[in-house]
Amino acid sequence: MGNSPDFEAAVRRGSLRRTVVRGRAKLDEFATSSPARLALFTFVLVITVFTSLLSLPVASRDGTPTPFHDALFTAVSAVCVTGLTVVSTATHWSFFGQLVMIIGVFVGGLGILTLASVLSLAVSKRLGVRGKLMAQNSMNTSATSALGEVGSLLRIVITTSVAIEVALMLMLTPRFLVLGESFPTALWHGIFYSISSFNNAGFTPHSDGLVPYETDLWILVPLMLGVALGSLGFPVLMILIAHRFNTRRWPLHTKLTLLVTGILLSAGTLFWGALEWNNPETIGEMDVGDKVIHAAFASVMTRSGGFNLVDQIDMHPATMLLSDALMFAGGGSASTAGGIKVTTIAVMFLAIFAEARGDTDVRAFGRRIPEGTMRVAISVIVLGATLVSVATGTLLVLSGTTLDRALFESISAFATVGLSTNLSAELPPAGKYVLSALMFAGRIGTITLAAALTLRQRNQLYHYPEERPIIG
Helix, strand or coil: CCCCCCHHHHHHHHHHHHHHHHHHHHHHHHHHHHHHHHHHHHHHHHHHHHHHHCCCCECCCCCCCCCHHHHHHHHHHCCCCCCCCCCCCCCEEEEEHHHHHHHHHHHHHHHHHHHHHHHHHHHHCCCHHHHHHHHHHHHHCCCCHHHHHHHHHHHHHHHHHHHHHHHHHHHHHHHHHHHCHHHHHHHHHHHHHHHHHCCCCCCCCCCCCCHHHCCCCHHHHHHHHHHHHHHCCCHHHHHHHHHHCCCHHHCEEEEHHHHHHHHHHHHHHHHHHHHCCCCCCCCCCCCCCHHHHHHHHHHHHHHHCCCCCCCHHHHHHHHHHHHHHHHHHHCCCCCCCCCCCCHHHHHHHHHHHHHCCCCCCEEEECCCCCCHHHHHHHHHHHHHHHHHHHHHHHHHHCCCCCHHHHHHHHHHHCCCCCCCCCCHHHHHHHHHHHHHHHHHHHHHHHHHHHHCCCCCCCCCCCCCCCCCCCCC
C-alpha cells in the first residue's frame, strides 16, 4: 500500500529542513575555522557578478560591451570601495552602469563592515573568557554569540549604514535642486554621493567631478561628514551611539581610533595647506577661506575618501609624499576606509615610546596592550609595505612612468583611497590587472591577516632558551 500524498510531502519537508540545518552548520563551521577563505570566496564571487553586469552592452552609454579589463577594474574598485577609475564614470557608463557601480559600492561597504564583525565574533570564540570579554567590549555586542546569530548583527550594520546614508542624501539632494538640477537628477546625485561618501569610495557621477562645487560648503561638508563617519569603523560608531561622550565607558579601541584620527586630520590639514599655500596650480591664487576649506577637505579625503578638488599631478612633490603617508595610514579598523588602520599606527608608536623609555609593558589609557597585538600590527605593516613595493616596481616596468606617480597610484589602490594622477587610465591591461589585484589584496588582506593571526594563538608547553640578536 503506497504512502499518502500528505505523508510524502511531510517527508520532503523534513528532508529539506535537515538539509538546510546541515548546510547552515557547515557554513558556520567554515566561517569559524577559516574566516580568511570565507572572505576571499565571498568577495571573489561578488566581484565576478558585478564584472559580468558591467560587461553588458546596456551598461555603457554607446551600447557596446566594455572590455573585460576595464569592467573588472571598475567592479573591483566598486566592491572594494576604492574609487579608482579607468573610464569616466559620467560619460562612459549609462544609468544602468552607474547603478550597478553604486550598488557594488553599497554591497562592498556592507560586506566589509559585516565581514569585520563576523571575524571579530570568530576570533572571540577562540580566545577564551578574557578575550571574549575584550571582544564584547570592543564590538558592543555579545561576543559569545554563535556565528549562526550573526543575522542580528547584520541587521544592526545595515540599519546604521542606511540611516547615515539617508541623512546624507537628505542634505545633498536639496542643494543640487537649488543649483538647478531637476528633481530626478538631484535625487540620483544625492543618493550616489551619500553612498559613495559613507563607504569611502570616491566615485562621482559628474564629468568634472567636484570642481564646480570646490567652495560650496553645502556639498563639501556632508561629503566630509560621510567619509569621516565611514572611516571611524562600526565598533566605534556603536560605542558612540550607545555611550555618546561618556569617555569612561569607551574601550581602548575607541579612544585610540578617535585620538589618532584627530591627530591625522589636524596634521594633514596643516601640512597640506602649508605645502600648497603658494602653489598657483592648486590653491595658490585662492583667498584664505577657500585655501583652508581645500586643505581640510584634502586631509579628510586623502585618508580614504578619494574625492578631490585639485588635480593630484599638480601638487608639490612634498605634498604627494604627505598624501602617500596619509593614504597608507588609512582609517579605523572594521570600517569602510582602507590603509593599515590608525590603531595599527597607534600600537606601533606606543611600542616605540615604551622601548625608548625602557618600559617592559606597552600601555595606553590605563591599559596594557598584549604582545600578540603588537606582532599583528607589525605583520600588517610589513604586508602592506611589501605589496605596495612590489606593485610600484611592476607599474614602473609596465608603464615607464615616474616613481612618484607609480608609488602614489599603488598606495591609493592598496589603501582603497581612489585618488589618482590619472595613471590608472593610461596603463596597459596588464597594469590594470596589477592594480585590481592590489585593491583586492588591500581590502581583504589586512582584515583576514589580522583575524588569521589572532585565531592562530595557541598555548605553548615549553619555551626555548632566550637570546637577543643585535638590533640596529
